[in-house]
Amino acid sequence: MSDVSSIPxxxxxxxxxxxxxxxxxxxxxxxxxxxxxxxxxxxAEGLTMDRLAEHAGVGxxxxxxxxxxxxxxxxxxxxxxxxxxxxxxxFGPPPLGPGAPGLERLIAxxxxxxxxxxxxGDLVLAAEHASHGRFEAPAAVLWHRHIEILLRxxxxxxxxxxxxxxxxxxxxxxxxxxxxxxxxxxxxxxAASWRDLVTRVVRGA
Numbered sequence: 371m372s373d374v375s376s377i378p379x380x381x382x383x384x385x386x387x388x389x390x391x392x393x394x395x396x397x398x399x400x401x402x403x404x405x406x407x408x409x410x411x412x413x414a415e416g417l418t419m420d421r422l423a424e425h426a427g428v429g430x431x432x433x434x435x436x437x438x439x440x441x442x443x444x445x446x447x448x449x450x451x452x453x454x455x456x457x458x459x460x461f462g463p464p465p466l467g468p469g470a471p472g473l474e475r476l477i478a479x480x481x482x483x484x485x486x487x488x489x490x491g492d493l494v495l496a497a498e499h500a501s502h503g504r505f506e507a508p509a510a511v512l513w514h515r516h517i518e519i520l521l522r523x524x525x526x527x528x529x530x531x532x533x534x535x536x537x538x539x540x541x542x543x544x545x546x547x548x549x550x551x552x553x554x555x556x557x558x559x560x561a562a563s564w565r566d567l568v569t570r571v572v573r574g575a
Contacts, residue, residue, distance in 0.1 A: 398436055401426050405447060414496035419443070444496050452509055455486055459516060472523035473572045479516065480541060480564035487543045488550070488557050494543045514538050524572045537568060 404426035408417045419440055423430040437443040459479055464470035466478040487494065518534035526533065539545075541564070549555040 397428075397432070401428070401433060401436060402447065405443060409447075409493065414444070414492040417443075417496070440496075444493060448490065448493055451486070451490055455482070456509070456512065458482070472520040473569065476517065476520045476524075476568045476572070477565050479520070480537075480568060481561045483513075483541045484546060484557055484560050484564065487541070487546045491543050491547045495547065510538075513541075521572070526572060533571065537571065540564065540567065 401422065405417060405422055408421060408425055417440075419430060419433050422443070423433045426433075433443070437446055459466050459475075459482070461467055464478075465474040466482055467475075470478070514534050517537050518530050521530040521533060546560060549560065550557065
């Protein structure tokens with residue numbers, strides 16, 4: 371039985387020319403720029419596919435073809451900043467990056483993550499609420515694994531896998547933003563609490 375998906379295109383009929391790819395890239399950046407403008411004006415909660423299409427002057431179908439869903443749009447908006455954050459804790463200078471003791475890196479990771487949520491938190495929440503399986507998302511899995519590795523480096527032997535989940539839960543964006551917006555906790559106080567928590571966990575205090 372033949373598989374039609376394996377049939378190559380006829381010569382002279384390329385799937386997409388270089389000009390078409392450039393146009394697609396420009397349209398994508400145009401949509402993302404329009405999305406950022408809307409978020410600046412009305413917040414992440416006010417960003418809908420309909421409003422984005424109207425603001426960018428394109429059809430709604432174009433927006434869905436480009437991003438798939440509202441969650442896909444939110445994740446695309448976050449991807450660049452998330453990639454930068456991941457690069458910093460995986461390859462950047464210490465104490466966030468390699469070269470510092472595990473506890474120092476663990477403290478730095480939490481402090482930097484809190485700062486990240488303060489800057490991108492509303493967008494993170496919108497992406498999470500619009501999608502499913504957020505705890506199994508690649509970024510979340512990577513953060514969890516990073517915390518677990520640092521715990522193991524410090525000799526934490528009492529179920530480091532589960533403890534990594536518990537520590538990661540304290541950095542949940544919804545929790546952090548609620549503490550700041552509802553309870554008036556400052557980011558510096560959150561960072562100090564994280565530092566105290568992970569120090570006690572690692573040292574067994």
